[in-house]
Amino acid sequence: xxxxxxxxxxxxxxxxxxxxxxxxxxxxxxxxxxxxxxxxxxxxxxxxxxxxxxxxxxxxxxxxxxxxxxxxxxxxxxxxxxxxxxxxxxxxxxxxxxxxxxxxxxxxxxxxxxxxxxxxxxxxxxx
Numbered sequence: 426x427x428x429x430x431x432x433x434x435x436x437x438x439x440x441x442x443x444x445x446x447x448x449x450x451x452x453x454x455x456x457x458x459x460x461x462x463x464x465x466x467x468x469x470x471x472x473x474x475x476x477x478x479x480x481x482x483x484x485x486x487x488x489x490x491x492x493x494x495x496x497x498x499x500x501x502x503x504x505x506x507x508x509x510x511x512x513x514x515x516x517x518x519x520x521x522x523x524x525x526x527x528x529x530x531x532x533x534x535x536x537x538x539x540x541x542x543x544x545x546x547x548x549x550x551x552x
Contacts, residue, residue: 426536433543445550452546459542460535471527474499475520499523 440446481494496512500519508515 429540433540436543436547440550448550449543449546452542452549456539456542459538463534463538464531467527467531471524474523478516 437449440449478497478499481496485493496509498508498516498519500523502515502519504511504515506515
């Protein structure tokens with residue numbers, strides 16, 4: 426990864442013509458927008474996935490029924506413990522795994538977007 430960052434940095438110093446620099450800046454702005462939108466989408470989806478299993482608990486407090494609502498998880502995983510007794514530890518574990526996985530995916534995908542956009546800017550500048 427370090428080699429890629431250094432290559433991108435070298436490319437910015439190699440291209441000195443105003444038109445080439447402007448092309449690279451346009452693609453840089455485009456990749457920044459794509460990364461921002463992608464991050465917002467991932468974080469919004471992550472927020473929904475994390476909060477959705479808690480809605481039955483909140484509804485039991487706000488609008489109680491004669492019986493409690495079933496507690497669900499974002500991902501159905503089989504544990505060797507009673508899911509109703511250990512709901513919150515299991516919920517925290519699943520949430521942590523989803524958050525860590527999303528952060529890793531977000532970092533990988535955003536770096537891919539940046540590298541692809543930079544490659545496109547190089548092809549556009551050379552053309």
